[in-house]
Amino acid sequence: MRKLKDVKCCEISLNLYMLCTRRKPSLLMDFCRFENTGLDKACLNTVGDGACILKLDLDYFVFNKPILVSHLHRLLTENTSVYIDISSSNPSPLLCSSTIVTQINSSVEQVLLNLEKSENSLIYLENTESWNLSTLFGVLLGFPVVYWYSQEQDSNCLSNQPLCVYSVKSRGFTPISFSVPVSCLSNPDISRRIESWVSATWPELPENPWNQDFNLNGEIYKFSTTVVTKPVIIL
Template identity: 30%
Template sequence: MSSQELFVAAAHKYLSAGRKSLSGPQSLDLAAQVLAVDLGLKPALLYDSNGASADQVQQYLSSLQSSRLVSKSLLTLDLNGNALIVNPAIVRSNVEQLLHDNGVLVIDVGHSLEKPTTTDPLRGELKSTMHDLLLLLKGLEQLKEAEKPHYVGEKSEEWNLCTVFGLLLGYPATYWFDQTQSFENCLSMTPLVVTTASATWQADATVHTFRLYSFSVPAVLLEEIQSNLEDWRLRLHERFQQQNVLKDLTVCQSTVTLPSVCL
């Protein structure tokens, strides 16, 4: 079987949820995302293609590793029922960057605010979350190839998952809100600048275009966040040039305004 056929077959075999299985294009899109994580182009991917469990995602990943399609450094993480495939070393580097030099901006979008604002990432509960996450990641790096997902303990129930996902997925800015007050946010009808990075993967005879990143920042904060966005873009280009599996990186921006934003 070709590498493309192996990726598609693994997705069909392990990732069906009820009667929902991934289509060929969906399977190739997932494969390209996993390759991007393996290559260090993104720290992790959040599996949301269908209702497959973290155990199923682990079986899929183990199949790819057994076929030598991806390295054995990748692990499956179950975070409050959310399945992620992570590159522990890359994620740890991102979190350390936040703790040491504010390389990732944290945007407070609490419901009581008139407009979004940047906030200190080392304030109380945020700092505690970052240190807990860092300890988790250091532990994951010590693991060899795993047969089961790594389930994050009860500590993660206190985490703001919106903020943690932003860090795990490698965004240059991540949203935060005080979830003890409300899970709503102040982004309704707020212009958002959406940054999208796309690339192509030639899987055998097929050239597959896929979305590598997509995240938003409030337009009102764009000037304040611009240097972080530019640094993120430059690092992505540098990492992209160090590999030859994925091609044709493009990064573009668009502005959207939505009546409600779910984080």
């Protein structure tokens, strides 16, 4: 950790705090080098009992195994996330069909099975052709709204689409952020999923905490929504 810049150390510490307080089920470590650098051991020591690292393709996730396993079980049994099809062949984003949801659940079940049967703190998973990594990343990070797109296409339909970005910020960092196409916000399934996510993850807050600041155990958190439109969206 001493080799990292102070700003990056602060960001990692905040994310680990969010992980340890169950505000997120896993933490994506977007470093080119992570394993066997000392940072991996520091993360495991911070998380404590049940701490694991998942290497999925080229990326690493830090998590508490019982918590992530419980999250994935709940996802499969209670449909805690809603999936949006952003394939480039669509004129605009739309809810995934039941067939696609079944495919997504199948990939989640495979990941869950590998987590449950592993007895190591470092778990390796090779990507398979049927898995959509962007979707799995959203699932592992606990987003209430997760994107899916056909992997037979090399782009998506989010370009120039207004997106409502939901974010939680603290200390100048954004440890939690996900987006929803504005055209989908009127769908009651999506609004219910976001409300359920808030009540489950931040039970001490009001039902609609957006665009407000809250002091939680001495930390100031800003819950915000911002509409953005970008010419190109790459997942």
